[in-house]
Amino acid sequence: MRKLWGRASSSNVMKVLWTLDELGLPYDRIDAGGAFGRTKDPEYRAMNPMGLVPTLQEEDGWSAWESNTICRYLCNEHAPDSPLYPQAPRARAAVETWMDWQLGHVTAPMVTIFFTHVRIPEPDRDWKAEGKAREDCGRLWKIVDSRLAGQRFLCGNDLTLADIALGCWVHRWHVLPIERPDLPNLAAYYETLKTRPGFVQHVALPLE
Known part of the structure; x- marks a missing residue:
């Protein structure tokens, strides 16, 4: 199962959650950032050197960070024909x-x-x-x-x-x-x- 690291109250995490919902993609969200911590942990910094949220982690361990980039990636990788991100x-x-x-x-x-x-x-x-x-x-x-x-x-x-x-x-x-x-x-x-x-x-x- 892909994982989305980030607290639900973050505006940047919200973007990715909404995109995942529109595309019908399953995920587990893991609280991180703010009071939840984790973003300074070496394991997290290995995925996201900025130590911010969100970070998307695919099932094979590949990860992406920066919310707009994650949203574009999700469309390109999993729904290339989606009107969310037109090809023209x-x-x-x-x-x-x-x-x-x-x-x-x-x-x-x-x-x-x-x-x-x-x-x-x-x-x-x-x-x-x-x-x-x-x-x-x-x-x-x-x-x-x-x-x-x-x-x-x-x-x-x-x-x-x-x-x-x-x-x-x-x-x-x-x-x-x-x-x-x-x-x-x-x-x-x-x-x-x-x-x-x-x-x-x-x-x-x-x-x-």
Whole structure:
């Protein structure tokens, strides 16, 4: 049985869990990271030298790390015809653009907002940084809102890895106790994501 190492509350682990669910692939998840530890153990570092989560370990012992890479690998190796990761070069480039955009642009300010409201003790919260991050995210989510005009998902009417990469942050943006600009296409998109069982099971969870 393949193994997925990582705590369920990690946004990066959520991506892989949702992908595994969409592809119908069996797995065992092993708690690791945060309070669960294990990521500093030599055995874990042999699989993932960064000591972060997630790490995917196949039955033959081969392993992969970095969440977006794992999601692409799962499609390529186990479901090459899946619409989650289309083969046509331009369609695939569109998916990968949004996956890279998630890593390069939206994650950092969303982490600032999330940690400020959920994980940092109130006396230690930097509200100036939170305000700047919220302003940046409003601008970034407006780009997504425009992209979604007239279509269900980021790359058309089929769910792709682009949606899986962004899904956790879409959820957190809508449930964090913050002021948000009116972005109706993004709000409708969030409701669409909630029709996917994997999103509901692994992503749309209470914040912790």
